[in-house]
Amino acid sequence: DVKGAPVGDTIVAAGSDIKALPGFEKVKPQVFAGMFTVNADDFDNFRDALEKLTLNDASLMYEPESSDALGSGFRCGFLGMLHMEIVQERLEREYNLDLITSPPTVVYEILSKAGDVVQVDNPSQLPDAGSIQEMREPIAQANILVPSEHLGSVIVLCEQRRGVQKDMQFVGKQVSLTYEIPMNEVVLDFFDRLKSVSRGYASLDYTFLRFQASRLVRLDMLINGDRVDALALIVHADDARSKGFALTSKMKELIPRQMFDVAIQAAIGGQIIARQTVKALRKNVTAKCYGGD
Numbered sequence: 612d613v614k615g616a617p618v619g620d621t622i623v624a625a626g627s628d629i630k631a632l633p634g635f636e637k638v639k640p641q642v643f644a645g646m647f648t649v650n651a652d653d654f655d656n657f658r659d660a661l662e663k664l665t666l667n668d669a670s671l672m673y674e675p676e677s678s679d680a681l682g683s684g685f686r687c688g689f690l691g692m693l694h695m696e697i698v699q700e701r702l703e704r705e706y707n708l709d710l711i712t713s714p715p716t717v718v719y720e721i722l723s724k725a726g727d728v729v730q731v732d733n734p735s736q737l738p739d740a741g742s743i744q745e746m747r748e749p750i751a752q753a754n755i756l757v758p759s760e761h762l763g764s765v766i767v768l769c770e771q772r773r774g775v776q777k778d779m780q781f782v783g784k785q786v787s788l789t790y791e792i793p794m795n796e797v798v799l800d801f802f803d804r805l806k807s808v809s810r811g812y813a814s815l816d817y818t819f820l821r822f823q824a825s826r827l828v829r830l831d832m833l834i835n836g837d838r839v840d841a842l843a844l845i846v847h848a849d850d851a852r853s854k855g856f857a858l859t860s861k862m863k864e865l866i867p868r869q870m871f872d873v874a875i876q877a878a879i880g881g882q883i884i885a886r887q888t889v890k891a892l893r894k895n896v897t898a899k900c901y902g903g904d
Contacts, residue, residue, distance in 0.1 A: 638670040640688025642798050643732040645676050645713035647684030660706040678841045691798050713841045717795045720747040720822040734843035737829050747822040749794035757813040762786050764808040772796035833876040855885035863887040
């Protein structure tokens with residue numbers, strides 16, 4: 612069993628009294644997403660491919676997951692969005708797999724009214740709202756180094772991502788910023804936006820700090836009244852409407868027209884907060900008419 616000898620183990624001769632070296636600390640994934648095969652017959656090949664990838668990528672984690680809409684797949688843990696994209700690209704190129712990836716999310720902490728604390732990385736596993744006393748999101752300490760001429764744009768970006776400024780120091784022509792930002796905002800596309808507003812000059816490093824209570828809600832997507840568990844998200848209550856509208860608009864572009872109307876809705880509990888409709892195809896009765904008729 613190759614997994615029985617991970618990187619960092621100490622190998623000595625039988626009967627030796629040499630003490631084992633400390634080894635390496637196990638890497639904890641920061642981003643989680645569900646991966647499913649388009650063709651159900653590829654599931655076994657998908658599992659074998661993940662086993663091979665984990666042999667040379669210790670930071671990749673996976674466990675079986677089942678979705679009512681997408682069938683059987685795996686819930687995978689990654690270091691960040693770039694890591695997720697690389698793994699997906701390798702699976703598709705090297706193993707000829709056609710994959711569907713659910714929206715990425717981070718780990719949240721749930722305090723129930725019974726006093727139990729559980730960690731949830733899948734929105735579909737979120738307990739019933741009536742049993743939740745408090746929801747906590749992970750907070751990251753982000754250290755940003757940026758030229759002073761781009762300072763204003765970077766501060767605006769951090770404020771938009773619900774960041775709280777903790778420190779600011781001027782070091783020559785550079786400015787060192789320290790912010791506490793929700794991990795969900797950092798790991799998704801924060802780095803890309805940071806490079807964009809600073810014209811590529813800003814640098815970023817971040818570490819997990821703590822779990823903090825926040826106004827979080829589960830955002831469900833409904834197709835013709837049926838909930839699609841794989842598309843559920845955990846979002847901040849203030850961002851729920853904008854994200855719901857963005858998701859429904861994007862899905863309207865992707866879902867092909869049918870012989871009937873397709874209703875795409877975003878909901879929080881029983882409340883619909885956004886809706887788009889893919890109109891039904893209609894017969895064109897004038898298609899065969901031309902100027903000579």
